[in-house]
Amino acid sequence: xxxxxxxxxxxxxxxxxxxxxxxxxxxxxxxxxxxxxxxxxxxxxxxxxxxxxxxxxxxxxxxxxxxxxxxxxxxxxxxxxxxxxxxxxxxxxxxxxxxxxxxxxxxxxxxxxxxxxxxxxxxxxxxxxxxxxxxxxxxxxxxxxxxxxxxxxxxxxxxxxxxxxxxxxxxxxxxxxxxxxxxxxxxxxxxxxxxxxxxxxxxxxxxxxxxxxxxxxxxxxxxxxxxxxxxxxxxxxxxxxxxxxxxxxxxxxxxxxxxxxxxxxxxxxxxxxxxxxxxxxxxxxxxxxxxxxxxxxxxxxxxxxxxxxxxxxxxxxxxxxxxxxxxxxxxxxxxxxxxxxxxxxxxxxxxxxx
Numbered sequence: 025x026x027x028x029x030x031x032x033x034x035x036x037x038x039x040x041x042x043x044x045x046x047x048x049x050x051x052x053x054x055x056x057x058x059x060x061x062x063x064x065x066x067x068x069x070x071x072x073x074x075x076x077x078x079x080x081x082x083x084x085x086x087x088x089x090x091x092x093x094x095x096x097x098x099x100x101x102x103x104x105x106x107x108x109x110x111x112x113x114x115x116x117x118x119x120x121x122x123x124x125x126x127x128x129x130x131x132x133x134x135x136x137x138x139x140x141x142x143x144x145x146x147x148x149x150x151x152x153x154x155x156x157x158x159x160x161x162x163x164x165x166x167x168x169x170x171x172x173x174x175x176x177x178x179x180x181x182x183x184x185x186x187x188x189x190x191x192x193x194x195x196x197x198x199x200x201x202x203x204x205x206x207x208x209x210x211x212x213x214x215x216x217x218x219x220x221x222x223x224x225x226x227x228x229x230x231x232x233x234x235x236x237x238x239x240x241x242x243x244x245x246x247x248x249x250x251x252x253x254x255x256x257x258x259x260x261x262x263x264x265x266x267x268x269x270x271x272x273x274x275x276x277x278x279x280x281x282x283x284x285x286x287x288x289x290x291x292x293x294x295x296x297x298x299x300x301x302x303x304x305x306x307x308x309x310x311x312x313x314x315x316x317x318x319x320x321x322x323x324x325x326x327x328x329x330x331x332x333x334x335x336x337x338x339x340x341x342x343x344x345x346x347x348x349x350x351x352x353x354x355x356x357x358x359x360x361x362x363x364x365x366x367x368x369x370x371x372x373x374x375x376x377x378x
Contacts, residue, residue, distance in 0.1 A: 032311065033304040034090050035318035040301075041090075042321045044083035046328060046353035049156065051075045053336040053352070054345060056276045064345075069270055071346045077262035078293075080283040084159060085229045085294035088166070092233025097174035109167045113322070116378045117160045120326045121146040124154035127330065156329050162226055169227065177231070182239045189235060192228035195220045196288040199281055225286060232295060236302070244303050251296035258289045258296075316365065323364030323377025324357065332356040 051072045055061045063069040098105050125142035128134060133153075134142075142151045150157045177185070198220075201208060209219035242250075265282045273279050282289060317324075336352040343351065364377045 030315070031093070032307050033301045034093060035311070035315050036304050037086055037090055037298070037301040038318040038321045039314055041083050041086040042317075042324055043353060043357055044079040044086075045156075045325060046332065046357050047075055047079045047349065048083060049329065049332055050336060050349045050352040050356070051079075052276075053333060053340070054349065056279075059276070060274070061276045061279055063270065068345045069267075071349060073263055073266045073270070075346075075349060076280070076283060077259055077266055080280065081258075081262065081285070081287065081290035082294045082297050084285050085226075085290055086298060087159075088163075088226055088229040089233035089236070089294065089298050091163070091166075092230040093237050096170055096230055096234045097178045098171045102171040105171055106167070110164070112374070112378050113160065113167070114164060115375045116322065116326055117157065117164070119376050121150065121154065121157065124157075124330070125151060128153060154329065156325070159325070166226060166230060170230070173227070173230070177234055182235075185231060185235050185239070188223060188231055189228065191220065191223045192231070193288065193291055195224035195228075196286060196291045198224070199284065199287050228291070229285075229294065232291075233298070236295070236298060240299070242299065247299045247303060251299050254292055255296045258293045262289050317361055320361055320364040320368065320377065323368065324360040326377065327363060328356050328360045331359055335359075 054068050054072050055063050063072070095105075100108075122143060125146040126136075126139040129136050129139035142153070145151050146154075150161075198208060207218075211218040262283055266279070269279050269282070281287075284290065332352060335355050336348065339351055339355070340348045342348075367373045367377045370376070
C-alpha cells in the first residue's frame with residue numbers, strides 16, 4: 025500500500041535538489057568565505073556564474089514545496105504532527121549542531137578550546153562551520169505555523185490563495201526596490217515587521233506547493249510551453265546580473281542578492297522546475313536507488329559540509345574549475361549517502377540522520 029501512495033516525482037525532486045545544494049556549496053569554495061569574495065581566474069568567475077545562476081535560486085525552495093505538497097494541510101492533530109516532525113528533523117539537527125562544533129577538532133581544523141567555545145555557541149545559533157544549518161532553523165519555524173495555516177488553506181478557495189501568492193510575488197521584488205527606494209512600507213529600525221512582512225518569506229513556498237497540488241492541473245504541453253521560456257529568461261537575467269555585480273560589489277551578500285530564495289527569480293524558477301518534475305509519473309528504471317537516496321536526503325544534507333571542503337581542497341589543484349565543482353559535489357554526495365545509509369541501519373540511527 026505504501027508503494028502505491030508514494031509520489032514518485034517528489035523522490036526525484038529531492039535527490040536533484042539535494043545535489044543542487046552540493047553544487048552551491050562546492051562553487052562557493054571557489055570564490056567565497058561568507059565574508060568576502062574573489063575569483064582566482066576568469067574561468068572561475070564564469071564557471072561559478074553559470075552554475076550558481078541555476079542551482080542557487082531553486083535548491084531550497086524545491087525542498088519547501090515538496091514538504092508542502094506532502095504535509096499541508098496538516099491531516100493529523102497538532103500534537104502528533106509536532107511529535108513526528110520534531111523527532112525526525114529536530115533531534116538529528118541538534119546532534120549535528122554539536123558534531124560540527126567539536127568534530128573538526130579531531131582532525132586539527134581548530135583547537136579543543138575553540139571546540140568548547142563552539143559547543144557553547146551551538147546552543148544559541150549555528151557557528152560558521154555549520155552555516156548550512158540555517159535551513160533547518162527555518163524549516164522548524166515553518167513546521168510551527170503549518171497547523172495554523174492549514175485550516176485557512178482548507179477553507180479558502182483558489183482565488184483567495186492566488187491573491188495571497190500574488191502579494192507574495194510582489195514581495196519577491198523588494199530586494200531590488202530597497203536598493204532603489206530605501207526602506208519600504210513601514211520598515212524602520214524600531215519596526216522590523218512592516219506592511220507585507222506576514223505575507224513574505226519562505227511561507228510563500230509552502231502556499232505555492234499547496235496551490236500547485238490542489239489547483240494546478242496543467243497538461244505536459246502547457247507546462248513545457250510556459251516553464252521552459254520562463255526558466256530560460258530568469259536564468260539569462262541571473263547570469264547577466266551575476267557577471268555585472270561581480271565587478272561592482274564587494275561582499276557575497278551583494279553579489280548573490282538577486283539569486284537568493286526571496287527573489288522573483290527564485291520564485292519563478294522554483295515553480296517552473298517543480299512543475300517540470302511533476303511530469304515524472306512513473307517510477308522507471310533506477311527508481312529503487314532514487315528512493316533510497318531520497319529517504320537519506322536529510323542525513324545527506326546535515327553531514328555534507330563535514331566532507332565537502334576537504335574534497336574540494338583535494339580536487340581543486342588537479343582539475344579545471346568547472347570539473348572541480350561538479351566532482352566535489354558528486355563525491356561529497358555519494359560519500360554522504362553511503363554514510364547516512366550506514367548510520368540509518370544502527371539501532372538509533374534515525375535519531376542521527378532522520
